Amino acid sequence: MSATDRRNVLTPEALAMMDTIARTGSFAAAARDMGKVPSALTYSVRQLEDALDVLLFDRGSRQATLTAAGHELLNEGRRLLQEIDAVANRVRRVATGWETELTIAVDDALARRALFDLIAAFYELRVEDGGSVPTRIKLRNEVMSGTWEALISGQADLAIGTGASNVQSSAVHSEPLGELDFVFCVAPHHPLADVAEPLTLAQMAQHRIVAVADTARTLDAMTIGVMPGQDVLTLPSMAAKLEAQLRGLGCGSIPEPMVRRHVEAGRLRIKATESGRRSANLHYSWRNTGHPPGRALAWWLQQLGSAATRKALVEQHEGLLL
Structure with missing residues (x-):
């Protein structure tokens, strides 16, 4: 038989029949359970065997004893039936207004601990039939203009951490999240650590700066704090930037809540600069x-409407993993 013929025979009904025969232990018992005559089940099993070109039951046994191939079909069939039920439930819930998928672009400078608290709360939601929400969450980690680009390009449904210069668009709704302070810091063994403050631009330009690459692909990428001719170590994330500065590989500005515990522990020093804090x-x-x-989007917007949630996204960096 062709692949199409095999698919036509390998139906949910056929898989359920296999499950019933294995559960009841005989064709006769399975027929009674399904309200059919044993010969109908025998015929259906033979159709399956012909289509797959295998034996599913041991013909030498008086009981409905599965062969190795039969066990494999039974196990995979049960899994497929569960997936079919899950798809049906998901489709029914989506019909009540839940999105199939919600993509959220999050700026890399925001607190991941607070973000994952929100995700955990979302997954704890229950819908009308008591099941979990059917919406799949997809996170995009973005930097600077990349957060805005993900939204306006249609790659994200919600962007958290867009800049103030981006939000002037009739095609987008925006609400304030909060103000994030950045501090210029170095490791205690960095050459700038003991230089008198405020540091001048000329002094900073003599040392490597650690930067996080803007993830924008079509919009103009932003570069902040890098001076002409300055050596630059460009990294993919704020966590990597923090690790590099803890190791003394360069200097640069990092969100103050992200470095607070490292400053308190003496692993980093905040240095005042002539340009002031950003x-x-x-x-x-x-x-x-x-x-x-x-x-799903309405739920996230409701959470972001809370001042406590917004503050946590800006401040709650204590759980940052390096």
Whole structure:
């Protein structure tokens, strides 16, 4: 038989029949359980065997004894039936307004501990039938302009940590998230650690700066704090930047909540500069589709409407893993 013929025979009904025969122990008992005559089950099993070109039951046994191939089909069949049920449940819940998938672009400078607290709370939600929410969450880690680009390009449904300069668009709704302060810091063994403050631009330019690459691909990428001719170590994440500066591989500005415990422990020193501290006014943004948001997006927007949640996303860096 062709692959199409095998698929036509290998139906959910056929898999359920196999499960019933194995559970009851005989064709006769399975027929009674299914309200059919034994010959109908025998015929269906033979169709399966012909289609797969295998023996599923030991013909030399008086009981319905599965062969090795029969055991494999039974195990895989049970798994497939569970997946079919799961898909049916998911489709039914999506029909009630839950999105199939929600993609969230998150700026790398925000606190991951607070973010994962939100994800955990989302997965604890229960829908009308008592099941879990059917929406799959997909996170995108972005840096600077990349967070905004992910949203306006349609690659994300919600962007957390968009810059104030990005949010002027009628195609997007934006709300303030909070202000994030950055501090210039170095390791205690870095050459700038004992230089008198405030550091001048000329003094800083003589030393390697650690930067995180903007993830924008089509928008103009941003570069902050890098001076002409300065040596640059470019890394993919804020966590990597922090590790590099803890090792004394360079200097640079990092969100103050992210370095607070390292400063208190003496692993980093904050240095005042002649340009002063930098701060970023961050927002959370979502596309203006002209329709009410789906239930998953609505839940996230409700959480972000809480001042405590917004503060945690900016401040709660204590659990950062390096």
